[in-house]
Amino acid sequence: MEKLKEATLYEKLENKRVKCNLCSFHCTVEEGRMGICKTRANKNGVFYALSYGRAYGYSIEPIEKKPFYHYKPGSKVLSFGTPGCNFSCLNCQNYFMSQSTKEIENAYREVKFTAPKEIVTAGENADGFAYTYTEPTIFYEYFKDCVEEQIKEKKEKFNVWVSNGYYSKQLLNEIMKEKKLDAARIDLKFVSNENYAKVCKASLKPVIENIKGLAKSKVFIELINLVIPGFNDTEEQITELTELIKGIDKKIPLHFLRFYPYYKMQGVPSTPDETLEKALKIGRENLEYVYAGNASIKGGEDTHCPECGKTLIKRRGMDIIENVLTEPFCPKCGREINLII
Numbered sequence: 001m002e003k004l005k006e007a008t009l010y011e012k013l014e015n016k017r018v019k020c021n022l023c024s025f026h027c028t029v030e031e032g033r034m035g036i037c038k039t040r041a042n043k044n045g046v047f048y049a050l051s052y053g054r055a056y057g058y059s060i061e062p063i064e065k066k067p068f069y070h071y072k073p074g075s076k077v078l079s080f081g082t083p084g085c086n087f088s089c090l091n092c093q094n095y096f097m098s099q100s101t102k103e104i105e106n107a108y109r110e111v112k113f114t115a116p117k118e119i120v121t122a123g124e125n126a127d128g129f130a131y132t133y134t135e136p137t138i139f140y141e142y143f144k145d146c147v148e149e150q151i152k153e154k155k156e157k158f159n160v161w162v163s164n165g166y167y168s169k170q171l172l173n174e175i176m177k178e179k180k181l182d183a184a185r186i187d188l189k190f191v192s193n194e195n196y197a198k199v200c201k202a203s204l205k206p207v208i209e210n211i212k213g214l215a216k217s218k219v220f221i222e223l224i225n226l227v228i229p230g231f232n233d234t235e236e237q238i239t240e241l242t243e244l245i246k247g248i249d250k251k252i253p254l255h256f257l258r259f260y261p262y263y264k265m266q267g268v269p270s271t272p273d274e275t276l277e278k279a280l281k282i283g284r285e286n287l288e289y290v291y292a293g294n295a296s297i298k299g300g301e302d303t304h305c306p307e308c309g310k311t312l313i314k315r316r317g318m319d320i321i322e323n324v325l326t327e328p329f330c331p332k333c334g335r336e337i338n339l340i341i
């Protein structure tokens with residue numbers, strides 16, 4: 001029987017209550033209860049990370065699948081997540097993993113315990129590790145121990161998050177200070193707080209603040225935006241989103257993705273090609289690297305030099321057809337490209 005892992009970044013309050021400072025919900029949790037993510041429990045005034053070590057969904061896959069197009073293109077990652085999530089998105093593609101802790105009591109117990117050492121062994125043939133499928137914030141202690149184990153075993157691997165970006169200030173500071181995270185692909189879902197509340201039961205501001213924070217740090221970031229008909233697909237909304245990112249840094253890669261009806265949003269149609277083409281056009285007017293994914297939009301997955309327009313990387317879905325970059329500079333005009341080789 002594995003020992004329960006005490007949570008990080010929490011405070012002990014009066015009457016055995018605790019306050020979790022891991023994500024921007026800052027849950028105050030009574031003795032015997034759990035936080036919103038239902039992965040952290042207060043047992044007798046001590047807070048525990050219940051899903052620690054309960055990794056599942058393993059697969060070695062191209063980093064382009066996450067999608068990361070500008071971080072180590074062509075590399076392979078070992079992907080995995082643990083049950084639970086701090087968000088409750090109505091359209092979650094991994095709801096059977098992310099929402100399991102909210103729907104089934106002690107859902108994490110149904111997943112075999114995997115020690116960080118075993119994760120490192122499982123990733124032997126990968127170039128790095130992707131903490132994904134569910135929000136890595138809620139298994140932050142596990143992430144840290146997996147990286148510690150790589151350091152101990154002198155493995156030169158990288159570590160990336162696929163994340164909703166809802167960190168607390170404390171977590172953001174720790175991520176930047178500890179330098180264990182190499183890159184994060186953050187989902188900037190809406191520019192409207194109302195939609196964040198309606199679709200994810202969360203809010204916009206912390207996501208923006210964390211993108212701004214990471215953009216100034218050594219953590220490489222890419223953004224995605226799922227274009228959902230009737231929620232964020234108008235010209236005005238797309239313009240507002242891309243201008244907002246431009247105000248942070250126009251070099252941040254942005255991926256517009258096609259929405260498919262799923263989970264509790266079965267009644268919303270999938271995104272038409274024309275909408276993605278419009279998003280790509282508006283995005284490329286404001287930002288240097290914009291893509292359209294989950295779709296076959298001509299040239300929508302290729303990287304071009306923002307200076308001279310030369311095609312640098314040609315892609316089809318997860319496959320790289322051609323890559324002329326051997327260093328992060330355009331071979332034609334010498335312009336520096338925001339990309340980690």
Ligand code: SF4
Nearest residue numbers: 020023026027035037
């Ligand atoms: S991680 Fe977030 S949702 Fe979960 S207990 Fe902590 S503050 Fe609450």
